[in-house]
Amino acid sequence: xxxxxxxxxxxxxxxxxxxxxxxxxxxxxxxxxxxxxxxxxxxxxxxxxxxxxxxxxxxxxxxxxxxxxxxxxxxxxxxxxxxxxxxxxxxxxxxxxxxxxxxxxxxxxxxxxxxxxxxxxxxxxxxxxxxxxxxxxxxxxxxxxxxxxxxxxxxxxxxxxxxxxxxxxxxxxxxxxxxxxxxxxxxxxxxxxxxxxxxxxxxxxxxxxxxxxxxxxxxxxxxxxxxxxxxxxxxxxxxxxxxxxxxxxxxxxxxxxxxxxxxxxxxxxxxxxxxxxxxxxxxxxxxxxxxxxxxxxxxxxxxxxxxxxxxxxxxxxxxxxxxxxxxxxxxxxxxxxxxxxxxxxxxxxxxxxxxx
Amino acid sequence: xxxxxxxxxxxxxxxxxxxxxxxxxxxxxxxxxxxxxxxxxxxxxxxxxxxxxxxxxxxxxxxxxxxxxxxxxxxxxxxxxxxxxxxxxxxxxxxxxxxxxxxxxxxxxxxxxxxxxxxxxxxxxxxxxxxxxxxxxxxxxxxxxxxxxxxxxxxxxxxxxxxxxxxxxxxxxxxxxxxxxxxxxxxxxxxxxxxxxxxxxxxxxxxxxxxxxxxxxxxxxxxxxxxxxxxxxxxxxxxxxxxxxxxxxxxxxxxxxxxxx
Numbered sequence: 001x002x003x004x005x006x007x008x009x010x011x012x013x014x015x016x017x018x019x020x021x022x023x024x025x026x027x028x029x030x031x032x033x034x035x036x037x038x039x040x041x042x043x044x045x046x047x048x049x050x051x052x053x054x055x056x057x058x059x060x061x062x063x064x065x066x067x068x069x070x071x072x073x074x075x076x077x078x079x080x081x082x083x084x085x086x087x088x089x090x091x092x093x094x095x096x097x098x099x100x101x102x103x104x105x106x107x108x109x110x111x112x113x114x115x116x117x118x119x120x121x122x123x124x125x126x127x128x129x130x131x132x133x134x135x136x137x138x139x140x141x142x143x144x145x146x147x148x149x150x151x152x153x154x155x156x157x158x159x160x161x162x163x164x165x166x167x168x169x170x171x172x173x174x175x176x177x178x179x180x181x182x183x184x185x186x187x188x189x190x191x192x193x194x195x196x197x198x199x200x201x202x203x204x205x206x207x208x209x210x211x212x213x214x215x216x217x218x219x220x221x222x223x224x225x226x227x228x229x230x231x232x233x234x235x236x237x238x239x240x241x242x243x244x245x246x247x248x249x250x251x252x253x254x255x256x257x258x259x260x261x262x263x264x265x266x267x268x269x270x271x272x273x274x275x276x277x278x279x280x281x282x283x284x285x286x287x288x289x290x291x292x293x294x295x296x297x298x299x300x301x302x303x304x305x306x307x308x309x310x311x312x313x314x315x316x317x318x319x320x321x322x323x324x325x326x327x328x329x330x331x332x333x334x335x336x337x338x339x340x341x342x343x344x345x346x347x348x349x350x351x352x353x354x355x356x
Numbered sequence: 357x358x359x360x361x362x363x364x365x366x367x368x369x370x371x372x373x374x375x376x377x378x379x380x381x382x383x384x385x386x387x388x389x390x391x392x393x394x395x396x397x398x399x400x401x402x403x404x405x406x407x408x409x410x411x412x413x414x415x416x417x418x419x420x421x422x423x424x425x426x427x428x429x430x431x432x433x434x435x436x437x438x439x440x441x442x443x444x445x446x447x448x449x450x451x452x453x454x455x456x457x458x459x460x461x462x463x464x465x466x467x468x469x470x471x472x473x474x475x476x477x478x479x480x481x482x483x484x485x486x487x488x489x490x491x492x493x494x495x496x497x498x499x500x501x502x503x504x505x506x507x508x509x510x511x512x513x514x515x516x517x518x519x520x521x522x523x524x525x526x527x528x529x530x531x532x533x534x535x536x537x538x539x540x541x542x543x544x545x546x547x548x549x550x551x552x553x554x555x556x557x558x559x560x561x562x563x564x565x566x567x568x569x570x571x572x573x574x575x576x577x578x579x580x581x582x583x584x585x586x587x588x589x590x591x592x593x594x595x596x597x598x599x600x601x602x603x604x605x606x607x608x609x610x611x612x613x614x615x616x617x
Contacts, residue, residue, distance in 0.1 A: 151520070154520065154523060155518075155520075155523065165523070166513065168527060169509065169513060169522070169525075169527050169528060170513060170527070170528055171527065171528075171529060172527040172528070172529040172530055264585045264586070264587070264588055265585050265588065265589060267528070284514065287588035287590055287591065288588045288589070288590070290513050290514065292516065296516045299516070300516070300518055303518070307520075
């Protein structure tokens with residue numbers, strides 16, 4: 001019995017193509033009819049992949065068709081976006097995927113959880129037999145080793161995650177922290193969402209246009225505060241995200257001094273996303289004030305990406321060791337002991353995850 | 357034999373220091389119990405030394421500057437072993453090991469292991485006073501270590517230069533809270549040591565009394581400053597480091613001068 005991987009991802013196909021081949025309720029029956037004895041479907045927003053074991057070779061066109069959700073006929077153009085990897089190549093691919101080496105953001109760890117959930121689902125529904133079991137367990141081990149032996153997952157790689165990491169170092173636990181967003185924009189919104197995902201619950205939005213503040217506040221379950229009061233708010237808040245279109249500095253040392261008198265032992269984290277900057281750089285000189293502008297945040301993210309890139313060779317070497325060992329291990333077990341009774345006869349279960 | 361135990365203890369601490377330097381240079385910090393275990397081993401070897409020396413002397417082994425330094429290094433290791441496991445402050449061992457190593461090496465290399473000319477009559481108050489005061493110094497040393505970690509982390513946050521150590525150092529509030537607890541712990545022990553000093557019933561040099569009270573006032577002022585919010589946490593951390601450096605140099609001068617006299 002051979003095993004293979006068949007699919008497309010963010011590099012081989014645009015989202016318009018990926019969403020057509022995302023799989024559907026009938027995919028399982030179609031795959032069963034095609035002769036797959038073991039099947040695992042890994043669907044995230046960046047990839048759609050089938051890992052399967054079958055006795056005979058199955059045509060790629062037929063597998064692609066089983067994934068198609070609009071019922072249309074796949075053209076040659078559609079099929080060019082797919083890749084197919086057999087046996088050792090398939091193992092290498094899954095190991096790399098699970099370790100985050102094939103992800104859009106190299107080293108991201110969410111994919112491992114998604115792969116584990118996909119396997120758990122396949123196992124629970126009887127779709128994963130002994131072969132996929134070994135393949136997946138080995139992939140999880142390889143991913144864990146890559147994570148612990150290299151720095152591939154180290155450091156934040158987006159502005160939002162840099163802000164969260166910094167906030168956690170400044171405040172420890174983010175639960176109960178108060179954030180004020182001054183102005184509105186895509187980056188400040190993303191940053192706010194990233195902070196909210198770590199437990200920040202007191203979100204305040206202030207904008208020169210009250211309607212815009214209301215809109216963003218209701219989206220994020222926060223409150224809108226009048227723009228005229230933003231400086232007073234600074235007495236209470238812990239984190240200030242500023243992204244107004246002001247042409248001069250809104251926050252200067254002179255304005256901040258009276259506010260800091262009341263908060264000697266409470267740090268203030270200021271994220272200035274605006275260009276030109278809203279906050280005078282000298283503000284960073286005060287004790288307990290940590291000011292980051294968009295360039296500083298981007299630079300930290302870029303350093304982390306560079307560090308991850310440098311770790312790629314070490315990560316690939318670990319993957320190769322596991323591939324070689326897996327091949328050896330599989331060769332031994334193929335010599336006689338694999339039981340066909342354990343192989344599933346029915347394909348079921350729908351697996352949808354969201355690699356972001 | 358007993359000095360060999362200390363040499364082995366110093367080698368253990370040196371191993372922890374080397375491990376830390378290698379991690380710094382490689383910019384890779386992995387979760388590892390190596391530093392913790394080497395400090396525990398060094399601590400056990402020091403304990404064996406203090407036991408043997410105390411047995412030979414028939415009293416607590418703090419009769420000269422050499423023994424005082426060893427006892428201080430032992431106290432720091434003891435409090436680290438207790439705190440390191442309780443607070444789970446990552447990298448605290450990496451910062452503690454160099455301090456303990458330096459104290460241990462200073463004790464071994466300096467010509468200060470000179471037996472007292474006249475044996476002291478057993479005095480439980482004196483032994484309690486001296487030993488509890490040195491354990492208090494151990495707590496102040498750990499507060500200094502937490503302060504140094506705070507300053508390193510704070511500096512990175514201020515300058516935006518994040519070394520890979522940044523992601524492994526504990527958040528600022530955790531370090532500040534550990535620092536405060538260690539200050540309290542040290543202050544309470546030191547106060548007990550100071551009070552017991554009045555029951556020693558032996559003539560003590562007035563310089564020693566004045567300096568001991570000065571150190572007590574210094575740490576009392578730091579704690580006061582922390583609770584009355586006179587100072588930002590960074591300044592408290594800086595004071596923790598300065599206060600321990602002052603206290604250590606005073607300990608050295610008091611003991612050294614006292615011993616020579």
